[in-house]
Amino acid sequence: NYTVSFQSLSPGSPITSVVSGLTTHKLSKGLCKEGFSGARYCILYSYTFDARGISILALEEKHEYLWQRLALWASNPYLAHMPSSAMSRPSFAEVDVLGKGKGLAALRVIFPGEIVLAERPLILIDAQLKSEYSPQDIISLRRELSASLPQESHEYFMQLSGWHEHADPVDSRFDSNSFNINLGGEDTFHGLFPAVARLNHDCRPNLEYNWSEDTATMTLHAARRIEKDEELTISYVRGDFSSHQRQSRLKSTWGFDCACSLCSLPSYLQEESDNRLVILNDSLRMLDSNRLLPADKPAIAERLVHLVEMERLYTLLPESYAYAARAYAEIEDKHTALKYTTLAIEHGLRILGAEWKSWRELVELEEKLLKPNGRT
Numbered sequence: 320n321y322t323v324s325f326q327s328l329s330p331g332s333p334i335t336s337v338v339s340g341l342t343t344h345k346l347s348k349g350l351c352k353e354g355f356s357g358a359r360y361c362i363l364y365s366y367t368f369d370a371r372g373i374s375i376l377a378l379e380e381k382h383e384y385l386w387q388r389l390a391l392w393a394s395n396p397y398l399a400h401m402p403s404s405a406m407s408r409p410s411f412a413e414v415d416v417l418g419k420g421k422g423l424a425a426l427r428v429i430f431p432g433e434i435v436l437a438e439r440p441l442i443l444i445d446a447q448l449k450s451e452y453s454p455q456d457i458i459s460l461r462r463e464l465s466a467s468l469p470q471e472s473h474e475y476f477m478q479l480s481g482w483h484e485h486a487d488p489v490d491s492r493f494d495s496n497s498f499n500i501n502l503g504g505e506d507t508f509h510g511l512f513p514a515v516a517r518l519n520h521d522c523r524p525n526l527e528y529n530w531s532e533d534t535a536t537m538t539l540h541a542a543r544r545i546e547k548d549e550e551l552t553i554s555y556v557r558g559d560f561s562s563h564q565r566q567s568r569l570k571s572t573w574g575f576d577c578a579c580s581l582c583s584l585p586s587y588l589q590e591e592s593d594n595r596l597v598i599l600n601d602s603l604r605m606l607d608s609n610r611l612l613p614a615d616k617p618a619i620a621e622r623l624v625h626l627v628e629m630e631r632l633y634t635l636l637p638e639s640y641a642y643a644a645r646a647y648a649e650i651e652d653k654h655t656a657l658k659y660t661t662l663a664i665e666h667g668l669r670i671l672g673a674e675w676k677s678w679r680e681l682v683e684l685e686e687k688l689l690k691p692n693g694r695t
């Protein structure tokens with residue numbers, strides 16, 4: 320139920336009330352600026368959204384769609400808030416971590432699959448912006464955007480880390496802390512999630528993040544059991560990259576030398592891990608290629624599962640089980656196919672949540688396998 324007419328929101332217009340679900344939000348339109356292509360990008364902001372506000376910089380005609388996506392989930396019970404505001408029973412707290420600045424640590428044991436944190440963006444920027452304005456204009460737009468947040472949120476944003484020493488302070492905070500997300504089909508945005516922004520990197524993290532376009536929420540699940548006081552981490556780069564690729568990406572984009580559990584191993588063990596990653600990626604390529612005979616697929620899928628387990632790449636585990644399930648179903652080994660289907664569904668829902676793309680396909684496979692005399 321939206322009572323606002325988006326066309327009528329002109330820059331600097333008086334605040335307009337919008338009813339979404341049970342919540343009344345006050346929306347305002349800020350600065351608008353025409354890009355090189357003639358497209359008009361405008362700031363839309365609300366001081367009341369999720370109790371900490373939101374600032375969006377996007378094509379004017381996309382404002383209504385974006386707002387509907389965000390407002391629909393205003394009553395999501397899992398929503399996290401900034402550490403300074405009321406959050407019923409967080410399982411983590413902000414801490415100082417030696418050599419990494421601030422971070423988040425578990426206040427209690429967190430079990431595999433638990434939702435640790437789920438939040439919507441504080442700032443959203445259309446990724447097209449880069450091609451529409453000069454670097455100087457982008458800096459001013461980003462500054463204007465962060466200044467449109469409520470005072471407390473703006474201060475919180477400015478306390479986030481921004482490692483690029485010589486860059487603009489607002490710009491470097493965006494660059495160090497934002498995620499690329501899809502919102503509105505193919506449209507890419509840079510989203511800043513304030514609590515998630517405090518998570519440090521580990522090449523073998525204990526949390527997995529998932530962006531849901533449907534609920535406009537970033538959700539973090541525990542990828543394994545996490546002990547009390549353990550630091551919570553995500554991986555900023557793909558875990559199946561080689562150690563060299565991971566370390567150089569982390570240095571160039573986030574400015575640090577990775578000293579995580581994997582990168583601190585003696586070099587001969589890192590080489591072992593890199594070798595396993597090469598075979599792991601080859602196995603994935605082969606299974607995707609359609610060039611394998613059905614009889615050869617189970618062994619390759621088993622090898623994939625084994626390597627993923629050895630490499631502690633928990634997020635790849637559900638998809639690896641799924642490959643094994645499909646491979647065994649194809650050769651009509653129902654018993655083993657069912658074992659892997661169950662493992663895939665259980666791990667997938669636990670770690671990746673209901674947004675996991677293979678979930679429904681596997682449930683159908685399981686149903687077929689369970690039919691007496693049913694063929695796969």
Ligand SMILES: C[S@@+](CC[C@H](N)C(=O)[O-])C[C@H]1O[C@@H](n2cnc3c(N)ncnc32)[C@H](O)[C@@H]1O
Pocket residue numbers: 418419420421422478479480482495496516517518519520521573574575576577578579
């Ligand atoms: C998204 S922020 C994470 C939170 C940040 N530590 C803070 O104090 O707000 C990314 C920055 O944290 C630091 N960082 C993250 N992971 C790290 C790691 N594994 N080792 C050292 N520094 C790390 C780097 O300075 C990086 O640019």
